[in-house]
Amino acid sequence: MMKPSQKSSTNMTGTLPKETLPINHVYPKNDDRKHRLDSSGQCWCKPKRTDITDGKKVIGVRISHNSADEREFVEERLGELLDEDKTWGTKLIS
């Protein structure tokens, strides 16, 4: 008995592997809530996604997280850190 699958191999167009670009998370250290720093780019703080380019093409993605303690506003308005351990960190995933 002939199985249909024994016919010529199927054309695999449209199933190219998704290009994975390095992701650079910029997140508030010692924040009131923990941030999700993985390749999903999903976090409770609704982080901002920006493409990193080399001038021509996109070579990565920056995920800028928002702090729960709103240190951005203190830094922006007073030009100083909310507290000395309330700094910003980066984590690169590639």
Ligand SMILES: [Zn+2]
């Ligand atoms: Zn976050």
